[in-house]
Amino acid sequence: MSLALILIVAFSGAIITYLAGKVSSKLRKTIAVVFSLALIPMIALLFGKNIETPLFEFLGLRLILRINNLAWIFAIAISILSSLSVIFSLIYMKGKEKVDFYYFMMLFINAAMIGIVFSGDLVSFFIFWEMMSWATFLLISYKRGPALAAGIKYIIMSIFGSMAMLIGILFILNTQGTLIISQLAGNINLSLYNTIFIMILFSVAFGVKNAILPFHAWLPPAHSEAPSPFSAILSGILIKMGTYGFILLLYVIVGVQKLLSLPGFTIVINILATVTIIFPTFVALIQEDAKKLLAWSTVAQAGYIILGIAFGTSLSVTGGIFHFINHATFKALLFLAIGAVEYRTNGVRDLNSLGGLIKQMPITFVAALIGACGLIGVPLTNGFVSKWFIYKSLILNKSPFLAFFALFGTWGTILYSFKLIHNIFLGQTPEKFKSIGRAPFSMQLPMIILSLAVIIFGIFPGLPLKAINSIVVSFGLESLNINLWGLASSTGALNTINIFTAISAGILLVWLLSKLGSKAKSVNQDDTYAAGTSVPQDRYHYTVEFYKPLYRVIRPYLKDIVDIFYTLLADWIKKISSKLRKIYNGYVGNYVMYIILFLAILIFVQLKWSLW
Amino acid sequence: MHISEIILSPLLALIVGVFFLGLSRKIMARIHWRYGPPITQPVIDIIRMFSQKSVSHGNLFNFGIIFSIAGSIAVVLFIPFGRIHPLSNSGGLLVILYIMLLAPLGIALSSGEAANPNSSIGISRKLLLTLGYEFSLLLILLALMTHYRTISITEIVALQQKGSWSLFRLPLVLPGIAYILILPAILGVRPFEISKAPQEISSGPMVEYGGTYLALAKIEHAFAIVIGISLFVNLFLGGANNLAFFFLKVLLVFILGIFINAVFPRLRTEQAIKYLFGIPAFLAFLGLVITVLI
């Protein structure tokens, strides 16, 4: 299967869907689903292949497509997740405006992301990167209003990152003479400071996309304002393009050997990553919008991934890459579940006004629960395994403080995940939601598939871990003794089958024990203890300020300093530009005078110092 | 790993836990100048509860509580009791830390479906308390793991058997003290009995439990006591070579806990969190710094 063909299919899928939308909506749906599904087998067939094919030459730069295990894992995640969210969109987007545009953008972003992971040189990488960034902007601001503000915030930061990357690319081109990744790999020939320089430049670009802490400000509004299926993609894989960039930078371009000689850089990234874990976790706790909560959680989880990757042992990198896959599954699952709730409740995602939907939407609930379990890292879900890898590597490599913050972030995760689950699905059902129906099947299907992925990767982590291990080995890190149920090691093994056996045996045992007791009578929600009175309608559900005692303790430390900084910066720039505007007062004579002044200065400078 | 150990270990924990429940009621009664119930009273209570015909609020209500005890049983299988340690080498302390989550999570889900605000408040308090003590507990466990360079609990016990108890090793003294300070919070006894608080929120998460569910919740509580204390005994008091000696240590720590329970009122949630983020966290942090430096 040629790589170019995949890209052509991907991009043409977007265009054909758009055109088909002009004909009929049914045709558009069919084509969108067919094209996005078609990519999965096409990419899956490339498993284990290592191809590098030139595409064409452009301004003397050869554009190259290539695939290896790393790219394959990202590509397959992209294709699966985007086809699931296209399927989810079928009903979610029904009756909304600009649906053609929506599908076009979805498939286009999908194609651009595949392009990013397939690109074998930095130019095509940059081109696809920009395609993705701009398309994302358009789709984030799909709903206008606050969405547009969120989109603008995103694109400004994104441009900033892209510029940094562009400078880095030019710098590499100037010093190395080539931009082909496989040629750069390992034998990049730069002084220490220059290496750090390009690493910082690239890190800014990837950091913006990955939303590590100083660059996270765009993410929460963007995630919460985008349409839910797109939020799933955004959170699941789109921001992971930053992760891909980091892996490319640290392990392919710079290489492990050089990386280890630069301990300061990785320490900074690690510390940023832990801050990225802790701070957004506790911000997520106080969110009252379901999607905003998940958005902040995405920032925090991205911190885990970066921590794993930047820490630089084979255990942690394995954990980091695995956590990328896991995060794609459970966070997409959660966003889709929230999307289903949003669909059924006509756009309500305020955590305080929902409640008790477990009876109405049982499958969505189970999906959300599994997603939340994965997010927390409850054993038997995939999130547990990847976090275990990261923690173990941190602990055994004398970084207990990083491990502490990562672990403590998990406990914050428990708090907000439970709040999410409780406030939406548990407790009393408000009167107006008592008669809503289940999520439609086309919404349930993606959720079921993702839930299964969460569970299966949790019980048999060996399946993806083996592939990841081969990637890690290709970076030059040592190989791990992976087996189907985890890891064999003398410093502490992991055996998920044992955990699975223990828990399922426990469940069986206790279930039998509970059968000993007399059978319970099933009652409805209104028959609850209310201190001897009957339950008041609609006002018997504890959701508001779920963790208030904690807020009172930590709230003073929770102001988003970074966001405030950016807002101040924006205000400042606005002020300066409004002063600058006064120069342009509309008199042509003034403009002429400016030009003459400018020329005079230039001439003066040239005469004095002869710069040119 | 013997199959007999897998059966024996939870059974032992259950018996000891239920015995502890009885013992605690007896000792508390004696502190109150009362005669107290027979030591078998919890068993009688549990039998009674099993025989009662309770109400169920839905499938999650049933499943959550089962899930919770299953989680407890799984933890028990990972913690060595003397020499019985059926599964302790399948993930070490990190797995224990995470499986310990299942019990409160199960209860939380189960009582969440009961749609009673009292239980929701109880859960929110419980989770916050967990967050509070977990801060110090994580630091303590990390100090241990860094000191012994392993994440396996059996290995930590074995190393202590060779040398001295962790509590008396120089870098681990402070974490040990911190652990003692947060132990009441882990066991959920006063002053940290905030998640049940019968006088405030009518026994919190258990507010809708009756009959079988209450019995299971009681059993879960019994397990939780044994788990909380035996983790401490294993990590800091050197574990033990035989079962009798191990449970003797557990018993002594437990009686200490009961005395603390008897002489303190319940704290407010906010105060409990503040306390837990205060002295114990500081001691544990200092301990970890010392461990890393040495």
Next chain:
Amino acid sequence: MRELELYYGPQHLGMVGNFSITLNVEGDRIKKATANPGYLHRGFEKLMECRTWMQNFPLVCRINVVEPDHIELIYSMGVEKLAGIEVPEKGKYIRSIYLELARVASHLFGLWAYSNMLGFDTVANWAMYHRDLILDLFEELTGARVYHIYIRPGGVRRDFPDGFEDKIIETLHTIGGKIPDYNSTFFDNRLFKKRTKGIGKLDRENAKKMGAVGHAIRATGMKYDIRKIEPYAAYDQVEWDVPTRKGGDAYSRLLTIRDEMIESVHMIFKLINKMPKKGTVYTKTPNPFKWKIPEGDAYVRCESSRGELGLYIVSDGGKKPYRAHFRTPSYSHGLTILENILAGEDIADVGNIMMSLYVVAPEIDR
């Protein structure tokens, strides 16, 4: 849906008495508290109009189950005032001793309830045990543990049995000997202070406005005690002091209760010393079935363990009271003050504040 309506009572472990508070909470903070009384309404004042003057005694004491003695006293005082009956000297002393014992018993009950609210079982058990010792004294004196009906118009029903004074002194020594224990485990406990300081704060102006009486107003620094202002029984015969505190919060109220208890014990010792050894304990009254009281009305008041207790009673010259109305301290404490000071507090502190005000539900409803 910002608000949660949470029911605190009537069937609640944190509720002493059949009373209910509806809390509108946001998070764990109370936005609004609405007292919901009426669970114990029996129509006392109406029932009293249907019974003869003496028949009313078994009835009135049941207005307040925790401390029936002061209700007996105030009804007797009302009847005495209407009928113009004088109480003999010894009767006055015995009344005072009896009432102070009742006050100590009632405060110990309050201590039980309060420590129970904080989850302090140990002190609760001790307090209840010590209260029982006093109830034993009552039982020996009157034959009943709870409803004694000992005070009657014109004095008390019977004299102290032989050696009863020594028994009182012995019992009070037993209880007083445990005060240091109470102090060290309860009142000086750091966590107790943490839980109570600054909770349910009530400044003096508001307290006056809302009708706070008893220890609630004394805890704001005001020396207000009917026993001093308008002495009845034998309270003007001995030296004693009104304990006050400055804080106005739950902590000060609790300490006021403790000081009052100690003061009462001292007062009982002084009263026993000064009590005349001989003499009658009651003035004879006519046949209760034929007893008619001259037309007129009277307002009498006394200081119960919870504060000022008042009775307005009207006679139309018949065998039965024409109208009786009680002013009970729990009415203002339980309805006005509780509703006002609960707003802004934690859910955890509801029982705590309620018991620091010493709200007794049957007194509200009557």
Next chain:
Amino acid sequence: MDRNKLIKWIKTPAKMGNKYSLHAVYFCTGCGIIEIPPTITTRWDAERFGVTPAATPRQANLFLITGYVSLKTLKSIIRTYEQMPEPKYTVGFGSCPINGGMYWDSYNTIKHLDKYIPVDGWIAGCMPRPEAIFIAVTHLWKMIDNDMADGYKKYRNNYDQYRANQEKVLGSLDWPPLFK
């Protein structure tokens, strides 16, 4: 433990469990509640017999109606009683729930409680002493042994009648019928 008792335990564990573990609803229905704290604390220590207060009706199996029952309380009592899991036992404490007692002529109290919920036993007196509670408990034990404490079965079988009585004094109730 003697042999007979052991055999009983093996034969009828549920019954024996119910006997020796009576968890009482903590509901201060009337002035009788004043004798409950002494009963459960140091002096009398009801926990010796397994009698302890329970936080919610769901966890309890003994309902002590402590004293007079006003109309508003009756509603709460019915609600609480219906929320208790079966088997459950009710004991009327004091004279008032039996026949109105002191308040026989009051307009706001219930005179015969057993019209509205089944009552398994009565403790007469005003106030009955704490010992009386223990006597009642021992009587209840005997009744449980002989299957005579079947108030909850009566309630189930004659629910319509009870509900009709309840609605007669209280008007329509806020909650749907417990059975059917």
